[in-house]
Amino acid sequence: RDVEVYIKHRGNGPGGIAGTVHTLPHHPFDVVGWDGCLYPYVFSIHDFEPLTGRVHQPPPAHQVFEGDNFVICNFVPRKVDYHPLAIPVPYYHSNVDSDEVMFYCGGDYEARKGSGIGQGSISLHPGGHPHGPQPGAYERAIGAEFFDELAVMVDTFRPLELGEAARDCDDGVYAYSWAKGGKEAGK
Known part of the structure; x- marks a missing residue:
């Protein structure tokens, strides 16, 4: 009908x-099988x-x-900035109007190399907290042509509150990963 x-x-x-x-x-969901996607219910990050x-393109260029x-x-894996003087990793910034959560799900996230961030890691940058590339990331990125990284970022425009499970898996030293000596500086 x-x-x-x-x-x-x-x-x-x-x-x-x-x-x-x-x-x-x-009814649009009255199907036995489906070849394709029902956007926005399913969207492969690989597409x-x-x-x-x-x-460098700011985060809205990556918005889905x-x-x-x-x-x-x-x-996602991509060709990066192609101006000869470009620095393709993100600049230091503070999200004054949002909390930022990143899930690192593949490749090697270029800006965070050396921070202890690896596949399966999640980071939280509360609104107003400055963050950006690891020390030395700018220098390592100059001349790079391609980044092989896979991460999903969620920016919330209302403050997040950490639940018990999130507090239990906090490594306690991530906030110090930008200091000289990286994560070890927080111990």
Whole structure:
């Protein structure tokens, strides 16, 4: 039977939101098998193609999804900045309006080499806390043409609170990984 699907999109209505009702002859999830993806329910990070440029592109160039009070960015293997004087690792910054969570799921995240961050690691940079590449990362990155890294970043526009499980797996020294001597400086 006919099924109404409500589609929300930008418009001139209140809050810049409008909607369209699309009627399908059957329910869109009434399938036995599916060849493809039901966006935004499934999206392989391996299908993401980031913007690249002559100089370092800020995180919105890596943005995949946006929701109410959060964004998701994918950092994937890619050609990096191609200006001869470009430094392709990110610059030091403070997210004054968001908490940043990074999940390092593949490759070797170029900006954090030497920090103890490896595949399977998760880092949290609360709003206002400065962070950026490891000491020496700028110098090592000059002349690089390709980064083989895979990470997912979630920026939340409301403060995060750490649960018991997150506190239990904190290594206690990550905050010192930018100091001379890296993680060992925090011990």
